Structure formats: structure tokens, C-alpha cells
Amino acid sequence: MTSNTPAPPHLHRAHRGHGPAPENDLDLAELLDLDAVHAAPFVQSALDAAALALGRQPRVIVDLGAGTGTGTVALATRFPEARVLALDASARMLERVRASSSPSQLAARVETHLVDLDDDWTAVVSGHVDLAWAALSLHHTSSPARVLQQLFAMLQPGGVAVVSEFTGATAYRPADLGTGRDGVGQRLVAALAGRGYPVTADWTEALTAAGFDPVDRHDTSVDVSSQTVEGARFLELQMARTRHLLAGDLDPADIDASHLDADDLAAIDAAIDSVSSGGARLDYSSPRVFWVAVKPATATATTAATTAATTATGVDR
Numbered sequence: 254m255t256s257n258t259p260a261p262p263h264l265h266r267a268h269r270g271h272g273p274a275p276e277n278d279l280d281l282a283e284l285l286d287l288d289a290v291h292a293a294p295f296v297q298s299a300l301d302a303a304a305l306a307l308g309r310q311p312r313v314i315v316d317l318g319a320g321t322g323t324g325t326v327a328l329a330t331r332f333p334e335a336r337v338l339a340l341d342a343s344a345r346m347l348e349r350v351r352a353s354s355s356p357s358q359l360a361a362r363v364e365t366h367l368v369d370l371d372d373d374w375t376a377v378v379s380g381h382v383d384l385a386w387a388a389l390s391l392h393h394t395s396s397p398a399r400v401l402q403q404l405f406a407m408l409q410p411g412g413v414a415v416v417s418e419f420t421g422a423t424a425y426r427p428a429d430l431g432t433g434r435d436g437v438g439q440r441l442v443a444a445l446a447g448r449g450y451p452v453t454a455d456w457t458e459a460l461t462a463a464g465f466d467p468v469d470r471h472d473t474s475v476d477v478s479s480q481t482v483e484g485a486r487f488l489e490l491q492m493a494r495t496r497h498l499l500a501g502d503l504d505p506a507d508i509d510a511s512h513l514d515a516d517d518l519a520a521i522d523a524a525i526d527s528v529s530s531g532g533a534r535l536d537y538s539s540p541r542v543f544w545v546a547v548k549p550a551t552a553t554a555t556t557a558a559t560t561a562a563t564t565a566t567g568v569d570r
């Protein structure tokens with residue numbers, strides 16, 4: 254049997270950027286929540302660096318492409334005086350943000366806004382923004398440079414932007430995925446790379462071009478082990494999505510080009526079954542980066558975007 258995880262919908266093709274999360278992609282929300290469990294030390298480091306760079310308590314924070322609310326909740330928890338605006342183009346994701354913040358005292362300070370970052374999203378942001386957070390989301394937009402310029406314009410002088418992305422290929426250990434099929438994990442990673450995954454990005458130049466100074470880069474990784482319940486479920490979902498992406502909707506010529514053959518695909522299915530049933534240990538590592546970028550204290554102060562009143566349009570609280 255292959256994994257009983259349903260195949261994900263076809264992702265990431267119709268948009269010039271990678272686009273918003275499809276509303277019917279339920280696994281993605283679960284995967285993001287599981288990623289958050291493993292990325293917690295990464296998020297804490299980014300929060301520490303942001304707090305240090307800002308040097309004061311933020312009053313208004315925006316989370317661009319908030320997803321299920323990993324950043325939103327972490328930001329609202331870390332900065333207890335702040336109002337946190339979670340922005341996303343997916344209504345379903347914003348429902349998750351509200352669900353994550355509602356059982357706690359955080360709900361009163363968390364707002365959700367249904368906006369497209371490729372559109373005129375700045376109108377929903379009221380107040381002077383001290384801190385902006387864009388985790389694994391900028392690469393989804395059609396014009397990340399434009400979004401960074403908009404961010405720069407709405408930040409207070411001395412305000413801080415934290416941006417994170419994937420930086421390289423994921424790695425599986427052992428390389429046979431515990432299946433006895435030599436190198437199948439490496440071929441899986443190579444085949445994914447051939448399809449452009451993971452989407453990596455380096456925003457150092459774009460942040461600098463937008464006016465941020467300094468722009469500090471912090472490289473790290475997010476590590477997952479099948480030895481924990483959350484790790485096993487993450488790997489099951491992640492590999493099932495990968496398996497589908499690589500073979501489920503490709504013609505045989507594409508499969509050949511990726512150097513994965515039918516036995517490799519069968520081995521990947523066996524590895525998915527193994528992690529979901531508590532089989533041999535599998536480890537996974539995902540290289541990540543976050544940038545902490547400061548708007549110089551001498552930079553021109555706010556634009557109309559920061560003073561615009563919150564409008565009914567797009568407010569989805």
C-alpha cells in the first residue's frame with residue numbers, strides 16, 4: 254500500500270510567483286503546522302534578532318503570507334504590546350490563524366486580512382508599522398522587489414523587516430530512505446531540484462535596493478526526525494506530496510529525465526509507509542535563511558500607506 258495521504262492538488266503553476274495556497278490544499282495547512290513545530294528554534298532565533306535590531310517594543314506588526322499563523326502567534330506572544338496583522342490571500346489559511354490565536358489572550362491583538370500581495374494590499378495596514386515578517390512567502394509573489402519596497406515605505410524609521418526562505422536542497426538520511434535501494438533519497442532530491450523545488454531565494458540585494466541598511470543574513474536549517482510523532486507525520490506528508498509532484502502528474506519522459514525509475518518510486522512508497530507505521534529512522538534537513546533588515550532611522554518617514562485608515566475592504570477579522 255502507498256500512503257493513504259490524499260494526493261495534493263496541482264500546485265504552483267498558474268501564477269508568475271508561486272501564488273497563494275490553493276483553498277482545497279488541506280495537507281498544506283497541516284504540513285505548515287508540522288513545519289512550525291520543527292522550525293521553532295529557527296523562529297525563536299529570528300525573533301531574538303528582530304528584537305535586538307528593533308531595540309524597542311513594537312506596536313504594530315505585519316505578517317505577510319501568514320499561512321496557518323506560525324509567525325503571527327509567535328510574534329504576538331513575544332511582543333505583548335503589539336497588534337499583529339496577519340495577511341494572506343487564502344481565506345482558509347486565515348481561518349487557521351484565527352483558530353490558533355482564539356483560545357489564548359492573543360486574539361484581541363491579532364487581525365486577519367484577506368489580501369493579495371500582488372495587489373494593493375497596503376490599504377489594510379493602519380498605524381505605523383514597527384516590524385514586518387515574511388516567512389517563506391515572498392517567493393510566492395509576482396514581484397517580491399515591489400513588496401519589499403512597499404514594506405520599506407510603511408515601516409517606521411528604525412523599523413525592522415524579517416524575511417525567511419529555503420536556501421538549498423533538502424537532504425534525507427539514510428540516502429536509501431531506509432529501503433535498501435541505494436541512493437534513492439539523492440535521486441529524489443535531484444529530481445525535485447529538476448522541477449525547481451524547493452524554491453530558494455536570496456533577497457539580500459532586493460532588501461538593500463529597497464533601502465534597508467543593514468541587511469543581516471542568518472543561515473541555519475530545520476531538522477526533522479521520524480522518531481517523533483510530529484516528525485513521522487511531517488515526513489509522511491512531505492514525501493507523499495513530493496511523490497505526487499514527481500510522478501503523479503508527469504508523463505514518462507519527465508520521469509526518465511528525473512532519473513527516477515519505477516523501482517525508485519516503489520521505494521519512496523515503501524519509505525512513506527515505513528515512516529507512517531513507525532519503521533526505521535529517517536532524518537530530513539532543510540536549509541533555511543532569515544534576513545533581519547533595518548530601515549535606517551534617517552530614512553524618509555511613512556507613506557500614505559501607513560496612515561491609511563483600516564478599510565472594510567479585505568478586513569477579515
Ligand SMILES: C[S@@+](CC[C@H](N)C(=O)[O-])C[C@H]1O[C@@H](n2cnc3c(N)ncnc32)[C@H](O)[C@@H]1O
Nearest residue numbers: 272273274318319320341342343369370388393
Ligand atoms: C509557504 S506558506 C508560508 C506560511 C507561513 N508564513 C509560515 O511560515 O508557515 C506561504 C503563504 O503565503 C500565502 N501567499 C502566497 N501568495 C500570496 C499573495 N500573492 N498574497 C498573499 N498571500 C500569499 C499563501 O497563501 C501561504 O499561506
